[in-house]
Amino acid sequence: ETGVTQTPRHLVMGMTNKKSLKCEQHLGHNAMYWYKQSAKKPLELMFVYNFKEQTENNSVPSRFSPECPNSSHLFLHLHTLQPEDSALYLCASSLRDTANTGELFFGEGSRLTVL
Amino acid sequence: GEDVEQSLFLSVREGDSSVINCTYTDSSSTYLYWYKQEPGAGLQLLTYIFSNMDMKQDQRLTVLLNKKDKHLSLRIADTQTGDSAIYFCAESYNAGNNRKLIWGLGTSLAVNP
Secondary structure (H helix, E strand, O other), rough: OOOOEEEEEEEOOOOOOEEEEEEEEOOOEEEEEEEOOOOOHHHHHHHEEEEOOEEEOOOOOOOOEEEEOOOOOEEEEOOOOOHHHOEEEEEEEOOOOOOOOOOOEOOEEEEEEEE | OOOOOOEEEEEOOOOOOEEEEEEEEEOOOOOEEEEEEEOOOOEEEEEEOOOOOOOOEEEEEEEEEEEEOOOOEEEEEOOOOHOEEEEEEEEEEEOEEEEEEEEEOOEEEEEEE
C-alpha cells in the first residue's frame, strides 16, 4: 500500500448532492490534514486532526464537514456545495501536528467539480 | 501578514541548471521547504533547510538560504525532463502556540529537450 491514498480521484457533483472524500494513510502518522488547492491561490489549510481530535478549522464553511474516526482515516463530507468549491482537495499526514519540520506526506488528491 | 513569493514560470533546457527562487517575510521562520508536484499528483517533500543553515546539498539539489534578505533558492543541477513539475516553497513560522506553514503559489518548471 502506498503512503497516503485518496478516493475518489475525480468527482463531479451537483450543488444539491451529498458526497464524501476519503483519505487513508499507512504511515503510522498521528496527524492528518485537508488542504484545498485552487488555481492561482496558495495552498489553503482547511482542517487538522491530531490523534483523532480536530485541532484546526480555518474558517471553513459548514458545507464541508470533516470526520476522523481513527488516526489512519480522514473523510471530508460535502453537501450543498457551490461552483467555487471546485478544486483539488489534498489530504496529508505527518508524524504529529507540530509543524516543527513541516514534513507532510500528501495523497494524490481528489479533483472535485461542482456543477 | 506572512507571505511567500515565487516566480510563476521557469523554462530551461535539458542538462542545464535550474534555479528557483523564493522570498518570505516572517523572520521567525525556523524551517523552509521545497515541495514538488508532478502533473496529476500530490505534493512531495524534496528537501528542507533549518534557518541557521546557509546551504544544504542533496545529490542534484542545492538549497541556499540568505536569512538577511529572506531569500531561499533551489538549484537543480543537470535538469532532466522528469524534473518538469511545480515547485512550492513553504515556510514554517510561529503562530501563537502552534507552528504554521505558509505556501508560495508554486513555480512551474518546464524542461525542454
